[in-house]
Amino acid sequence: MIEVRVQAGDFDLGQELARLRAGDARVGGVVSFLGTVRDMNDGAAVAAMELEHYAGMTERALEEIAERASARWPLFSVLIIHRVGPLKPLDQIVLVAVAAAHRGEAFAACEFIIDYLKTDAPFWKKEQTPQGARWVDARVHDDAAKARWETR
Numbered sequence: 001m002i003e004v005r006v007q008a009g010d011f012d013l014g015q016e017l018a019r020l021r022a023g024d025a026r027v028g029g030v031v032s033f034l035g036t037v038r039d040m041n042d043g044a045a046v047a048a049m050e051l052e053h054y055a056g057m058t059e060r061a062l063e064e065i066a067e068r069a070s071a072r073w074p075l076f077s078v079l080i081i082h083r084v085g086p087l088k089p090l091d092q093i094v095l096v097a098v099a100a101a102h103r104g105e106a107f108a109a110c111e112f113i114i115d116y117l118k119t120d121a122p123f124w125k126k127e128q129t130p131q132g133a134r135w136v137d138a139r140v141h142d143d144a145a146k147a148r149w150e151t152r
Contacts, residue, residue, distance in 0.1 A: 001077040002070065004062040006053060008085040010092060020079050021099050027076055031106035032097040033114045039089035041127060041136070048128040051084045051093070058082075058122050065116045069098070072112070073105040080113065082123070112149055118142040 013034060021027045037049050066078040081095040096113045100106040118139075125136040 002063060002066045003077070003079050004059050004066065005081045006055070006058050006062070006084055007081065008083065010083070011081050011095060013092070013095065016079060016081065016095060017097055020077055020097050024076055024099065026101055027099045028101045029103040029106040030097060030099045031103065031110040032095060033110055034092060035094040035114075037087050037089045037091045037093055044127075044129040044131065044134075046089060046127045046129060048089075049087045050126045050128075051082075051087065052124045052126070053082075053084050054122050061121045062117065065113055065120060068116070069109040069113050073100065073109045075100050075105065075109055078109070078113070080117070082117075082121070084123070115142070115145040115149060119146045 013032075017030060017032060021030050037046070039046055062080050062082065066080060069075065070078060075098055077099045079095065079097040083091070083093050087093060094114075094117070096110055096117065098106045098110045098113070100109065119142050127134055127136055
């Protein structure tokens with residue numbers, strides 16, 4: 001099962017993880033990554049962030065990433081929730097959660113998904129700093145994280 005949600009509203013981490021594995025005795029491990037808004041980025045204070053996306057295109061890109069992970073590892077379920085709209089420091093931005101029979105596959109798949117999400121999902125981030133608003137550019141280390149999966 002692959003579930004992708006792009007939404008403005010927050011989510012309950014505990015409820016989402018419980019739902020991911022509910023009633024499936026095959027699941028031996030659930031691994032999750034929770035991304036949150038930091039109050040600093042690139043040496044500047046961040047008071048707020050706004051995430052924009054293209055509805056439909058973004059969900060499809062996230063589904064394709066989850067499908068690639070599911071083809072690579074034997075996964076029972078994948079959940080990706082990504083928030084959009086205005087956010088403040090400490091707010092949850094993204095949840096990637098993976099259920100598998102074994103921890104190794106679950107850890108690898110979760111890391112794979114977030115590495116690809118950071119580079120391939122069509123999101124645009126604008127931060128509010130004391131110097132004004134700025135768009136966040138792609139990061140070289142995100143591209144490097146994704147590239148290492150190409151050689152594995």
